[in-house]
Amino acid sequence: MSGVVRRVARAPWSLLKAVFGWLVLFEARNKVLLAPTAVRLRRIEDAETRRLAVGPASPPSALVATVIATHRRPEALRAAVRSALDQTVRDQVVIVVDDGAGLPELPDDPRLFAVSLTRNTGVAGVVRNVGIRLSRSRYVAFLDDDNLWESDHLERALAVLEPPDGPDGVYTALRRVLPDGSEKDILSVPYDRRRAARESFLDTNAFVARRNRSLRFSRLRRTPEVMPREDWELIHRYGRRYRVLHVPHPTVRYLMNPASFYTQWGQPS
Template identity: 80%
Template sequence: MRRIARAPWELLKLLFGWLVLFEARNKVLLAPSAVRLRRFEDAEVLRLAPATAQVPSALVATVIATHRRPEALAAAVRSALAQTEPDQVVVVVDDGAGLPPAGALPDDPRLFAVSLSRNIGTAGVVRNVGIRLTRSRYVAFLDDDNLWEPDHLAQALAVLQAPGGPDAVYTALRRLRADGTEQDVLSVPFSRRRSARESFLDTNAFVARRVPALHFSRLRRTPEVLPREDWELIRRYSRRRRVQHLPSPTVRYLMNPQSYYTEWDGAAATAPGSPAGPLS
């Protein structure tokens, strides 16, 4: 009987892909949280708009979401500002913990940092605030515990701005263990069919043209909720926009054993589904 009961589920996974089915379930079960979080996001954008009124509409805006990782954040910001593509702005959005003290971040006119009024614990909402506070033609994303190689944006923009180029690109990830040694390089050509079954998409490597579809899911995703915001954004974006993979590893991606929200004491909170092969 159990084998018979499992047959329809296995057939659905075969037809649609398990990630697509899980995301459909998420949208049903977590819909109430999305409504509340959209209201919070709108209010925060309105509150913070005066503080970011001077953010220029550079060619590309880099959005860095952060929460209680001041030293890692400073390194991530430096790697963003060190890009060989100078026409960019970097917007740091802190998830309600408070920004690092003066002098902790580089003094650069291209850097703008804001803090949400309270901790919301939803990465997609934090990043959406950063997107909405900028006006650049392209948007890139960097987490506060990862780093870019100096030519990350230049490589991506060269493809995006070429005649007949795609709407978005993502590069390869050089995945690092906690001790700094390299684990592997994740480089998977884009395929919507494959993405229904494998979560190899990560926004640290993603640079995209600003369109209405460029916003993260507002569902409250705990570490147990799969798939993650990165997968959902890129797959939804690719529904009507062309996405291309660049095999050059331009992102140094920390295989962080902790959840998105790191505790001050560094206590490990292992997130189920943390990437050991494809990203979760």
């Protein structure tokens, strides 16, 4: 009898998931429960952006700004920065934003601009937003400090974005790598916004987009247990108003690190 009661009680939830998708429903819940956290974090983001914008240096102008958020991963960060600077697209600025821990020594390159926040926010979206707001590029790309790009990542993205009839955003395929260095698989899913409401296959490490008002990350404070992640939220919201396409070529080496805030790909039970 108890099993029947549980099934009846779950019926409305199952219907809502079928209609809207579980990721959309979870995000709606997040916006209700976590909204107070975003208010304070918006103030911090604004203050940090103002402080850094009036500093003695500013990011060089470029066609693409690559934003790398980091926190206490010096060796991995240097590798990520090098993979960004080694792109075949040279018209690029790499903006490293440290979340209050202090910057390690980084390559001496005029295309690299690195800053530290005055405090640790613990929210990747806020850190990335500071990088977006400090830049003035036509396109923005994102790379986590523990992931790597193939050298043609930006070239392949821009080849689709730049034509007059091109989309506003693209994402490439991910080569997902386990902590021992072995390859798990290649994640390559064509863009379908309805499918994205039910399946978690969007990640900003593979995303390159035209700058507009929708290109900003959620400021909700998401603990590792909170789903979906801010990566999914950004691309799904961006795709509401702007055209997004998939480039089915793996250009991102994505570390599935249990100790990190990596994307959870499956639906929770």
